[in-house]
Amino acid sequence: MPLQIHQFPCLSDNYGYLLHDPASGETVCIDTPEADVYLREAAARGWTITQIWNTHWHPDHAGGNEAIKAATGCTITAPAGDAAKIAGVDRAVGQGDTVRLGAWEASVIDVGGHTLGHVAYYVPGAQTAFVGDSLFALGCGRMFEGTAPQFWDSLSRLKTLPPETAICCAHEYTVSNARFALHADPDNAALRDYAAEIERLRADGLPAVPARLDRELATNPFLRADDPAVQARWGGGDAVATFAALRTAKDTFR
Template sequence: MLQLHQFPCLSDNYGYLLHDPASGETVCIDTPDADTYLREAAIKGWTITQIWNTHWHADHAGGNEAIKAATGCTITAPAGDAAKIAGVDRAVGQGDTVKIGEFTGDVIDVGGHTMGHVAYYIPRAAMAFVGDSLFALGCGRMFEGTPPQFWASLSRLKALPGETKIYCAHEYTASNAKFALHADPYNAVLADYAREVEERRAAGQPTVPTVLSRELAANPFLRADTPEMKARWGGKEPAETFAALRAAKDSF
């Protein structure tokens, strides 16, 4: 089975190294800080062979050149963002695949935070690396996309199996929970989730990864197609409800 090493990086990012013992391959999921990634790989005794970028922002692709210079790894990045990303060897989009050893990952278009943002989903491992498209109890800011585009992106993630572990890129869950409770105050599943988040953060524990089934029940942005959220936030179509939620979160 694949091995995953998760570690804090920069102020609130998570770094991910994905390792396949059978082939010896190691993939960096994004590269917020090259020194941290190279150090963590050395501690594990793993040799970095690939980078999979989710989008172009510096806290996701800023370490590309230094890691490639140190390891000779190959870099896969989203086609829609590739012009803004250093060292890209392969540009990918919806329907493409990536590989680590004998494990295949599906590339999913999750544009909205940036136009070209992608996620990497590995069915055999039930893992999805979603960058800044989806967070535990939240989603990324809509810097470049449109509400219909972003809602379509989230809908692709919503369609994954419920047991999928969601590896998002930041520890934002405590602040996301505050808005979620404001957005969906009568959701008992959310209330329980928010209490657990508070306890975990007070103990210095991560709240990531999360599980998709839990997000489907508690994350207000994934619930923009429910009668409850439409009634509270308006909108005839889910994308309109999502737009209202995203705008409210931006000024919360």
């Protein structure tokens, strides 16, 4: 039986994710921005939450841990580098570790940069990666704690995933990200087509997430910091310097 993935809005612009394995009956929360919403969405499907996998420590990702654990008795897995700031952690994980939901296995990927310990969870059997705030459709997270070399290394790890991978990010920032991407890479025809599609989806009230990795590789300027055309405009030949210039520009872009 296939893994069931339920995506739903919470807070002002977060996405919540519940993963359910019908064979074992297990259900995992990817992050916990809003405990009541997660509990309600699980109950509506007859699912019992058995695990939480946190990507990083920020309250809009781990703030619901204690309430969900109190209600369900679930176990909490969190990144080792952020675990001291996360409530209720039962297991701390890092690069190369694996987690399981029934028979489904997920690889833990170090994607530090937004926070020092940020991780992503890649489920190869479902061709899906849950990336928190490390990578967004046409964007990436703000570099609150990490460095440009660290963050570029993190994105480079995500770039090696299979091109058909669905990138499940944690916020609906896609319209604003598209505006900056068009500013950063104005001659990219594939990006112009993608941005127009995003405008249509959002105008119809539909999510622009998840995004396919192959499309992001062709259009997301932060993943293209090693591309000569992007470097010529932003960095002059070095991927880290180009990434840093793009991230700084995005921080003040209006």
